[in-house]
Amino acid sequence: MTLLVAAVIVHDREAGRVVLLRRGPRAKFAQGMWDLPVGKNEPGEPITATAVRELREETGLIVQSDKLRLAHVIHGAQGVEAPNGFLTVVFAAEEWDGELVNGEPEKHSAVVWTPVDAIPDEFVPTTASALLRYLVGGPDVSVDSWDDRDAAG
Known part of the structure; x- marks a missing residue:
């Protein structure tokens, strides 16, 4: 079964910054790399609810689901926790409540506002691509990890 995942780009357009987190040494994959707030869908949960829940758990920021805008979709052939592939729905949010905190210090070594012109290179490739594509429109x-024959089309 394909793993369903939600990610959120919290974009402060006025200040020209986005929220990033750095995966900690005990993260399940990509230890030490930067990422978007991201997490797995729970059974019976709408993907927008996944995005709202994961963002709140990881960053303390609260976004209303009706304020989420679809930003990008990533379809991966396989992942660390997804041997049968994953689908990541990336949302953008420009309105939120709360103060930025590291809500899961056991998973993340940092949760920060980062200028959009200073996105780190040490970034999970799939979400980095989604973020950069979002920022340029x-x-x-x-698609990720599909052979050329399957990806063409």
Whole structure:
């Protein structure tokens, strides 16, 4: 079964910054790399609820689901916790409540506002691509780890 995942780009347009987290030494994958707030969908949970829940758990920021805008979709052939592939729905939020905190210090070594012109290179490739594509206005879909024959089309 394909793993369903939600990620959120919290974009402070006025200040020209986004929220990033750094995966800690005990993270399940990509230890020490930067990432978006991201997490797995729970059974019976709408993907927008996943995005709202994961963002709140990881960063303390509260976003209303009706304020989420679809930013990007990533379809991966396989992942660390997804041998049968994953689908990451990336949302953008420009309105939120709360103060930025590291809500899961056992998973993340840092949760920070980062200028959009200073996105770190040590970034999980799939979400980095989604963030950079969002910041330049598209394209809205990317595929990862599929061979060229399957990805063409």
